Amino acid sequence: MIEERCETNGRVRRNVKLTPNQRSRAFVASRYVMEKMVELQSTPVEEGAEPKSTDDIVDEVLSTRLGYIPGLGYGPKPNKKNSSANTINLEKRLKNKEEELNVYKSNFETIQTQMEAVRSVLLVAEIQVPSLQFPTPNDTTNSSSPESEPTKGLDRDSPNKLFH
Template sequence: MVNTIRSRPNPSLSRTPLPSLSQGGASIPQGSLSPSQPDVTTPQPPSSGTDSNTHKSVRGLTRGIALRKLNKKNNNKLTIHIDPVQRRPTDSVESAKLSSELGQLSRESLPVPIKWKNVKKTELMRAFDQLDMNLAIDNPTDENMKNVEDILKNRSRAQRHRLNKYFQKFPSVEEAIQNKPSYGGLTQENWEMLCTTLFSDPKYQSHEQEFDGDEVDRISFHKHTHYTEGKGWITPQLENNHVEMENRKIDAETRGEIVDVDKIADDVLGKRSSYIVGLGYGPKPNKSNSGIRILQETLKEKDRECAALREERDTLMEEMNDMKSTLAEHSRLFEKLVQSQNLSSP
């Protein structure tokens, strides 16, 4: 077996295509390791007037380097254990590396579908084969592989959202089609399909705009303050913390629960008096989750209804006490009348 770690060139050197590696007599494409390498699944049309030697480096070239260094240090692939209850790795390093690799596959090796069910089985199996080149699932049961697929599906959805943001920069669908984004392994055919079928749909844009304009949540703020496109994460632990928060958020959404971003951040990052880890000193930001806002408004409405009912109850109690006093007075007068009649009778 050829060592995939040693055969991978330094990303800072020439960006010539990698040769196929032979593993067990089968030729394995290396498309997932270099986004600039041509592949049958991710062809890139030639850009007019741009020389390959002057092509701007993109973030994809640096993705996966830390994992490959770790594999080289251990002289073996990183083993991933999927917890059957949590449906993901519980180890922070394993969780971060699995999420990073699946994100890279969703951007560079898989087409971006309108719906996940449109992904072909052959494409999915090819992605899993590429994942197996750098990671080893120690318990690859059908259920655990379905959990891995769910994580990949969420990463693909994030890539689709990113492409939609890029689409919105253009005044027309035609102009957007002519300016396919250069990052990732998106084909022209895939890009045109997204533009004409999904991104230009008013219903889809209306749904996307529901999440725009809200205050940034603590998970997003954590990445904004600890990650840059050029240098990546400041420390591996910060990346692990961010992946753990994202996984907990996705798990809550998958189960249909209300996502409390502040609680997730407190549980993962920890909290101290007057200080929020990952955010700094000061008050916590307002919750931007629409579900939480709806529940808060509903709770306030119920409180107003309870206050109105208490006021109505107090009014009824006062009226009842007045009626009791009137009834007692009538009873006293009636008894006095009866006594006077008895005295006047012979």
């Protein structure tokens, strides 16, 4: 009778799959933790609320402390306070840079309009002026094409050649 029980228990233990991070935790405890995580993950989300992330579920079930996860040990676990503050800071910087870019675009368009007006006046006076074409962000033309190089062929040493 005892031998049969030992043999049965031995077969059962051989079939138990252990994970490397389980260490000394009992199989039953690991199964409980896994079931708790699956339960939290499958819990329906209330309307208007965001579903819990995997990290939040692990934190709740394993009761992780900053920098320490049971079964895994110490590791780089970011501080949630700092990461949310960093995210807010980065969003502010991004917004400032986008506003700055919009100002530069507006200034560029104004200058481009003024240059086109000057070019029109010079053409009325029958003065040859090269066409100024600026590449747009969506422009996929080759940068070595003559249209994208408005100063190609001009001598930088004698700018007056343009007006002769």
